[in-house]
Amino acid sequence: MKLLHTADLHIGAELAYLENLREGRKYEVLETFKNICTLCVKENVEFCLISGDLFDSNAAANEFAEPVFRYIRDTKNTNFLYVAGNHDPLNASSAFKKFELPENLIVFGEDYETVEFPEYKVRATGRSFSHSSMEFCEMEKMPQDNFINLLLLHADFGASDGAYNPITSAFVENCGADYLALGHIHKRTAVEKIGNTWLSYCGCPDGQGFDEVGEKGVYVGILNKDGCRLHFTPCSSRIHVVKKFDLSDAKNTEDAKKTILDALLFEHGENYDRNLYKLTLVGTPENLSDIKVPELLTELKSKLYFVKIKNRLKQKLDLDLLSKEISLKGLFVNRMLEKIKVAEDDADKKQLIDALYLGLDAFDGEVAYNED
Numbered sequence: 001m002k003l004l005h006t007a008d009l010h011i012g013a014e015l016a017y018l019e020n021l022r023e024g025r026k027y028e029v030l031e032t033f034k035n036i037c038t039l040c041v042k043e044n045v046e047f048c049l050i051s052g053d054l055f056d057s058n059a060a061a062n063e064f065a066e067p068v069f070r071y072i073r074d075t076k077n078t079n080f081l082y083v084a085g086n087h088d089p090l091n092a093s094s095a096f097k098k099f100e101l102p103e104n105l106i107v108f109g110e111d112y113e114t115v116e117f118p119e120y121k122v123r124a125t126g127r128s129f130s131h132s133s134m135e136f137c138e139m140e141k142m143p144q145d146n147f148i149n150l151l152l153l154h155a156d157f158g159a160s161d162g163a164y165n166p167i168t169s170a171f172v173e174n175c176g177a178d179y180l181a182l183g184h185i186h187k188r189t190a191v192e193k194i195g196n197t198w199l200s201y202c203g204c205p206d207g208q209g210f211d212e213v214g215e216k217g218v219y220v221g222i223l224n225k226d227g228c229r230l231h232f233t234p235c236s237s238r239i240h241v242v243k244k245f246d247l248s249d250a251k252n253t254e255d256a257k258k259t260i261l262d263a264l265l266f267e268h269g270e271n272y273d274r275n276l277y278k279l280t281l282v283g284t285p286e287n288l289s290d291i292k293v294p295e296l297l298t299e300l301k302s303k304l305y306f307v308k309i310k311n312r313l314k315q316k317l318d319l320d321l322l323s324k325e326i327s328l329k330g331l332f333v334n335r336m337l338e339k340i341k342v343a344e345d346d347a348d349k350k351q352l353i354d355a356l357y358l359g360l361d362a363f364d365g366e367v368a369y370n371e372d
Ligand SMILES: [Mn+2]
Pocket: 008, 010, 053, 085, 087, 184, 185, 186
């Protein structure tokens, strides 16, 4: 049996950090769902499992709900199975209650429900959130016969308690499913096996914040009684990247810009400008005043879809001169320079230099606890 597993699209999410790009970005995430439906057609997917939080809110605007149901309806050879998550719980204002649903979409209720597809020899069980939280509830073991058993849950796997349907390994071992399609955690996990049940968090298919970095996608593949072969298929419309740049060698703004853009091109290929970047600038350039960070940001903004900068550049200091100062500061610099001299490798040396500069900031009262 061919399946696709996705979850946590959060279509319609308000992303304040994107400022003037926020409206456009909502439609890109909607487009990602359309691309997932296209993938279902291309890959002859028989079951598309969506494990909650398809919409960011249960009051999803019609401009998002209408196309979502249309894409599903148009993907007529695929059965879509849905459990609602904590963001789009199944209550009176849910889009799943307000719209006429496609015939090829099953939405599971707030108690465990089971649907059988005899023509595929597939049985599916699921349980939706009906509020923004849901307690764990024991489940009757799925029948053990020649049907392939699917279980869909928006759940907090591995948690012993909590407000988001906490489930344990013991629950998985006793559920009787061949595959447990999980949603809620946005970071993808490997497909693993507990007892006789394969399970995974497929992760969100399109990152919507700098806590959702890197390539995102869905799991697609074959599940049968002999095994489970799902592979990760990327489908992010854009990628969030968090990166630190050491600009110690940069001579001026232009040089800094070149260092950054060359590295991004090298790392992310020719479409690097589509990504969203959160860059932290570090290092001790010779002439700090020649690197104008506001100007650099404007330049980068003109090249990249989205970028923000945290400036942690520090002026390079004459450490030898400082070490001669008759003061606690001078003593500190002296000690640190001795350590740097005998450092075993470049990484150690770099760390000690960072520590030295952080220490000097501390003398000026400029260091916050946990500063990175
Ligand atoms: Mn979610």
